Amino acid sequence: MKENEKFFHDKYGYCYYAIFKNKNPIIFNLYIEPKYRHKGQAKKHLEYVINEIRKNGYNGEIEIEAKPREKSIKLEKLIAFYKKLNLKVLDNK
Numbered sequence: 001m002k003e004n005e006k007f008f009h010d011k012y013g014y015c016y017y018a019i020f021k022n023k024n025p026i027i028f029n030l031y032i033e034p035k036y037r038h039k040g041q042a043k044k045h046l047e048y049v050i051n052e053i054r055k056n057g058y059n060g061e062i063e064i065e066a067k068p069r070e071k072s073i074k075l076e077k078l079i080a081f082y083k084k085l086n087l088k089v090l091d092n093k
Contacts, residue, residue: 008049012041017049025053027064027087037072046085063088 005018013032019025027049032041046064053062064087066078073081079089 006049006052008045008052012036013045015045015049017053019053019056019058024061024063024088025058026090027062029065031069034070034072042081043085046082046087050085050087061088062086063090065090 004020005016008015008017011033013030013036015027015031016029017025017027027046030042030045032045050062064082066075066082066089068075068078082089
């Protein structure tokens, strides 16, 4: 893990994020255990990470990678979910 990377995990899954100087923070590698998917855990993880980023004094745009794993969700639905949380979805191309 790099110096500016942070890691949040619990029994439901995990999430990495990074805070940079002069750049937008980024959330990546969100993973929820299969038995807990579609039960609100991804939202709880993201809300926790967003709050941690805000506690560090960052009030601007937060970026996120949209890369569904294991065909757990369609990309379009994942992007819509992230946008509801006011996250800037990075281009996957």
